[in-house]
Amino acid sequence: MSAWAAEGMVVGTERVVFLAELGLDGRLRPVRGVLPAVAAAVRAGVETVVVSRENAHEAALVPGVEVLTASHAVEVAWAFSRGNRVRREVGDRFPDLDERMPDRHVGGAASVEESRDAAPVPEAGGDLAEVRGQHEARFALEVAAAGGHHLLLVGAPGAGKTMLAERLPGILPPLGDDAAMEVTAIESVAGDAATVGRLRRRPPFEAPHHSASTAAVVGGGARIARPGAVTRAHCGVLFVDEAPEFQRRVLDSLRQPVETGVISLHRAAGSVTYPARFQLIMAANPCPCGMALGRAGECSCSVAQRRGYLAKLSGPLLDRIDLQVQVDRPRSASMTLDEPGESSAAVLDRVLAARAVQQDRLGRWELRMNSQAPMGLLTGALRPASAATAALDAALDRGGLSLRGYVRVLRLAWTLTDMAGRTSPEAEDVDAAMQLRQSTEERRTG
Amino acid sequence: MSMGRSRGVVLVGMQGHLIDVESDIGQSLPAFVLLGLPDASLRESQDRIRSAARNSGIDLPARRLTVNLLPASLPKSGRGWIWRS
Numbered sequence: 001m002s003a004w005a006a007e008g009m010v011v012g013t014e015r016v017v018f019l020a021e022l023g024l025d026g027r028l029r030p031v032r033g034v035l036p037a038v039a040a041a042v043r044a045g046v047e048t049v050v051v052s053r054e055n056a057h058e059a060a061l062v063p064g065v066e067v068l069t070a071s072h073a074v075e076v077a078w079a080f081s082r083g084n085r086v087r088r089e090v091g092d093r094f095p096d097l098d099e100r101m102p103d104r105h106v107g108g109a110a111s112v113e114e115s116r117d118a119a120p121v122p123e124a125g126g127d128l129a130e131v132r133g134q135h136e137a138r139f140a141l142e143v144a145a146a147g148g149h150h151l152l153l154v155g156a157p158g159a160g161k162t163m164l165a166e167r168l169p170g171i172l173p174p175l176g177d178d179a180a181m182e183v184t185a186i187e188s189v190a191g192d193a194a195t196v197g198r199l200r201r202r203p204p205f206e207a208p209h210h211s212a213s214t215a216a217v218v219g220g221g222a223r224i225a226r227p228g229a230v231t232r233a234h235c236g237v238l239f240v241d242e243a244p245e246f247q248r249r250v251l252d253s254l255r256q257p258v259e260t261g262v263i264s265l266h267r268a269a270g271s272v273t274y275p276a277r278f279q280l281i282m283a284a285n286p287c288p289c290g291m292a293l294g295r296a297g298e299c300s301c302s303v304a305q306r307r308g309y310l311a312k313l314s315g316p317l318l319d320r321i322d323l324q325v326q327v328d329r330p331r332s333a334s335m336t337l338d339e340p341g342e343s344s345a346a347v348l349d350r351v352l353a354a355r356a357v358q359q360d361r362l363g364r365w366e367l368r369m370n371s372q373a374p375m376g377l378l379t380g381a382l383r384p385a386s387a388a389t390a391a392l393d394a395a396l397d398r399g400g401l402s403l404r405g406y407v408r409v410l411r412l413a414w415t416l417t418d419m420a421g422r423t424s425p426e427a428e429d430v431d432a433a434m435q436l437r438q439s440t441e442e443r444r445t446g
Numbered sequence: 447m448s449m450g451r452s453r454g455v456v457l458v459g460m461q462g463h464l465i466d467v468e469s470d471i472g473q474s475l476p477a478f479v480l481l482g483l484p485d486a487s488l489r490e491s492q493d494r495i496r497s498a499a500r501n502s503g504i505d506l507p508a509r510r511l512t513v514n515l516l517p518a519s520l521p522k523s524g525r526g527w528i529w530r531s
């Protein structure tokens with residue numbers, strides 16, 4: 001376009017941003033990343049962008065910009081040709097450059113109205129009502145959602161760990177405008193489809209397989225560093241199933257995003273940083289054969305194997321996980337006889353209420369959730385009454401609990417308090433938090 | 447000698463940076479010069495641009511075409527008008 005402008009063939013292109021791939025035949029093809037590109041252009045004061053027809057909806061997700069679409073470079077040339085003023089019609093959301101060209105046939109492209117009215121694709125993930133029984137695990141999932149806590153599920157194969165994890169996004173607050181824009185922009189750059197058509201409101205869910213490479217999980221690539229699962233899980237859930245089966249290197253690479261909310265990818269040309277703030281759910285069998293919990297008699301592993309298995313997860317990553325629960329395999333009778341569980345919508349209502357209370361309390365420290373509260377705050381300004389923490393203090397004094405473990409119990413206690421509608425943790429909240437967190441730790445060390 | 451301008455965007459991570467595309471058609475022998483840290487994939491675009499222009503019926507002249515991508519400090523890669531860094 002700029003070359004044509006040099007020729008004097010077209011005018012008025014110097015303030016217009018062009019975002020499309022130019023084919024050898026002159027066709028304009030969709031490109032990835034239109035949403036963040038248009039957003040950046042608008043922030044820089046650009047008022048008009050030209051995109052391929054396929055990218056029209058995506059570009060129009062950014063407010064405050066005129067989106068012109070074309071399917072061929074010649075349409076753009078005509079629209080900007082000397083002496084041919086492009087009419088800017090009011091109310092015409094996608095002025096189509098092609099329509100202004102005489103004698104040119106438009107073929108193939110679906111009309112804007114057609115695709116705008118298309119029924120929304122149902123979101124995967126399922127409803128919590130489908131999880132029967134499993135009262136403890138359901139409660140733990142709700143606590144994780146309410147306080148934004150990372151969660152470790154330990155249980156035998158078939159206990160329903162995946163089924164539970166997949167239902168976390170459905171009980172998380174829908175994404176606000178800024179987060180929705182961020183998540184949709186990531187989808188535009190790294191998603192399965194070449195273009196996105198609407199803002200994403202449901203928190204994303206990513207579940208990399210345990211054989212996944214570091215590049216697939218955190219991002220990477222030879223020439224361009226493409227975002228990985230941790231970035232696609234931004235503002236949503238990263239589910240690390242069968243965590244001990246992952247390569248150690250991959251688990252270690254999760255440390256940076258869990259601690260800082262971003263991932264830096266280093267390449268020869270320089271480093272690139274992508275957002276990667278997610279809620280982590282790790283799941284693990286209790287031992288290599290999976291039978292050590294509940295059905296210890298069937299476990300065929302040696303004592304050393306059992307000890308070593310979950311030890312792979314210890315260290316900095318486990319330090320960030322506030323909540324560890326055991327998921328028992330449902331007995332077949334309870335599977336069929338239990339009433340359907342409470343629906344995701346009902347649980348979400350309580351989560352939203354608990355989140356609102358947290359925001360009111362934590363807003364002045366620029367925090368939103370109990371899981372973000374640092375040690376200094378929990379043992380300082382937000383320290384519960386000493387009567388409430390008597391048992392916890394005793395455990396710390398006995399050496400039965402590390403200082404980090406102590407702080408994690410306090411975070412959980414606040415979330416339980418908020419869920420119960422109390423204003424500050426009482427002994428029952430702190431004790432229940434100790435139970436939630438220690439149940440699997442004790443079994444593992446015992 | 448004449449100069450033309452348009453704009454594109456280069457994405458660094460999720461951050462977009464506005465790029466000015468300056469084209470200059472000189473009087474010397476036919477050539478295509480792309481400046482401003484393009485990588486190999488972007489350098490291929492010279493054929494694409496000439497071919498696309500020809501297929502659009504608005505041929506570029508057989509003269510020296512210099513395209514400069516500014517700011518030059520950002521490395522640029524890709525085939526479209528969105529470049530990745």
Ligand SMILES: [Zn+2]
Binds near residue numbers: 287288289292299301
């Ligand atoms: Zn076993």
